[in-house]
Amino acid sequence: MNREFASDFLNITVESQTLFRKHMHATVEVLIRDFAASEKPYSGAAPQDLAAAFRNRQVCPEQGVSMEELLYFIGTTVVKHAAVVNHPACVAHLHCPPLQASLMAETLLATLNQSMDSWDQSMSATMLEEEMIGWLCELFGYNKGVGDGVFTSGGTQSNFMGLLLARDHYAYTKWNWNVQQWGLPPQGDRLRILCSEAAHFTVKQSAALLGLGQHAVITIPVDSLGQMQSHVLEHTINRLLQDELLPFALVATAGTTDFGSIDPLPELAVLAHKHSIWFHIDAAYGGALALSDKHANLLEGIALADSITVDFHKMFYQPISCGAFLLRDSANYRYLQLNADYLNPQEDDQAGVPNLVGKSIQTTRRFDALKLYMSLQHLGRKRFAAMIDYTMQLARHTAEQIRQVKALELLAEPTLNAVVFRYIPTTELASTEVDALNHRIRDRLLERGIAVIARTKAKEKACLKFTLLNPLTTPQDTADILTHVVRMGMELEQQYVIEQHALRGV
Incomplete structure (x- = not known):
């Protein structure tokens, strides 16, 4: 082994293994300090402020920096200003908090770095993906085999x-x-x-x-x-x-x-x-x-x-x-099947070698099956089901909360766990002005780090949306966000009326 570069990779040497443990521990500490422990779903930082931190630092310096310094920089510029997907008030998109088992799997699959296109790059990984696909086919009612x-x-x-x-x-x-x-x-x-x-x-x-x-x-x-x-x-x-x-x-x-x-x-x-x-x-x-x-x-x-x-x-x-x-x-x-001599030659097909490249439009592909496998193994179906059922009940409860507030309009009963609604001003405003008001409510919640909610359009109206995938979110959390929506809507509505009066010289 060329020891000149040994410490840059995880390998058989004791030095590399010691560094890997140290770096992984430091990375976990950054994630907990700057992400998991965040009291806000987003820091509120503006795009231009975030961009400035990277513009002032060379992307590729002539000499590398220590891992300690690098992790501090990434923690304060990236991790601290990410959407905190595990926060109960981060409810904008189909963007879930990942399970701990899947995070462990991410570490394993990234370190293994298997490429799922050919058997000789992903031996055990190929067999696990095949097993997972078989299970999924049965889950959705396809005939085995x-x-x-x-x-x-x-x-x-x-x-x-x-x-x-x-x-x-x-x-x-x-x-x-x-x-x-x-x-x-x-x-x-x-x-x-x-x-x-x-x-x-x-x-x-x-x-x-x-x-x-x-x-x-x-x-x-x-x-x-x-x-x-x-x-x-x-x-x-x-x-x-x-x-x-x-x-x-x-x-x-x-x-x-x-x-x-x-x-x-x-x-x-x-x-x-x-x-x-x-x-x-x-x-x-x-x-x-x-x-x-x-x-x-x-x-x-x-x-x-x-x-x-x-x-x-x-x-x-x-x-x-x-x-x-x-x-x-x-x-x-068969409509995808192609053979490359260096990757999946026809001889492999005849010999039954499971090269998965023939089933994908990708060549290089990650070992993502490991994440789902470990999560299913660790939680079991019943716990998965309980999370899904809870979030669907939460959506129905949140819809009822919206119905109880005069200043809010529910656009439709939720089928899954997405809830679409809008703020209705007490002042007589044009439809375009009401749309702009709803967009501004969403922006202000984000800017102040109070909540990350989505905007969309339904029935030709600008709307707000909760996507309640997160089992950590409670009815109290959604009630609190709705309270902020109404309060900010009233503030913005009042501000708009004052501005209009000023323009008219009233």
């Missing part, structure tokens, strides 16, 4: 893979056309994707990346519950066919970003089957309901999907990023 899947970076990648395989499967079965070899078929401009108007933006993004264009996505209106209207879908399919257009994929959503709405999966599955359309379900948000005895029924029909997106960095409480793409029939992976 027929279904398959792969870990992904999250919903964006998984949705893209579902639509990629749907496109290529349609071209192959309808026209005997190999998109992988020959590119888009001549009829490609007639291909259409169907989804609800509340579907994730990555459906349109995927259509663009697949060379179909965003115009290929046909959106179906939703009902008062935010669910795709199946009767409108059927009418739309028939109209497309009459116009000689080709609907090849239907994307249902099990947990929309704003309202957590779940499309009528069994009804949509029937229509997809009737018209030989690939049925993909985006369960990035709601997939975790499969662990719950109380709420798994909300996913009825998910086993009928040709492919499924599920994220683990939401209600499975894993560090970003961690998701999976599941496929009901593993034979459909």
Whole structure:
């Protein structure tokens, strides 16, 4: 071993192991001091102030600095000014606090640094991922030994893979056309994707990346519950066919970003089957309901999907990023299959060597399966389910709190654990002014480090949103945030009225 660089890596030497223990201990202390012990969900620092700290320091100095100095700098400039995702008042996005078991797994998988593309870079890791995928397929009702899947970076990648395989499967079965070899078929401009108007933006993004264009996505209106209207879908399919257009994929959503709405999966599955359309379900948000005895029924029909997106960095409480793409029939992976002599030669396929690169659009890929495996092992299904059930009950309780406050408007009953609402001023204001007022409330909460909440738009109105993934958040926490929302709304409303009077010379 070249000992000149031995202390820079964890290795067989006692010196490197001693340094690793020391550095890991110091890192833990920074995380506890500057992050876990924070009394605020965000420091309130402005973007320009944060940027200044980095501009004044060389990114790559000629000589390195000590780990002690570096950790102090990172603690005070990065860790101290991060969104504190484990804080009860950090309730903006689908952004969860990670479980301790998953943090231990992150340390292990980062140190092991396995690459999940080929067996000879990820021996035991490959087998554990395969075991996890088998369990996930069974969890969502796929037949053992027929279904398959792969870990992904999250919903964006998984949705893209579902639509990629749907496109290529349609071209192959309808026209005997190999998109992988020959590119888009001549009829490609007639291909259409169907989804609800509340579907994730990555459906349109995927259509663009697949060379179909965003115009290929046909959106179906939703009902008062935010669910795709199946009767409108059927009418739309028939109209497309009459116009000689080709609907090849239907994307249902099990947990929309704003309202957590779940499309009528069994009804949509029937229509997809009737018209030989690939049925993909985006369960990035709601997939975790499969662990719950109380709420798994909300996913009825998910086993009928040709492919499924599920994220683990939401209600499975894993560090970003961690998701999976599941496929009901593993034979459909043939549309992705490529062989490289240096990585996954055909001889390996014939010998049964499990090179996972053939199931992914990624080559180098992290060993994220370890995080979910360790979390499931440590907590068990019942404790996972209890967390999910608690946050859904919390959302319903918070909705009731909002209904009790005259100055607040609840936009919809929560399906999962997202709650959308807005502040209603007592003063007569234009709709644009009310929208601006709600945006300013959210900004002021962030600037003062009181709460991190989201903003969105619903029913053509600017709204505020709680995404209550965090099992540490209590009804008292949401009540306190709502009190701040009302107080700041009243302050800003009064300030606005004074400003308007001044402009009019009153």
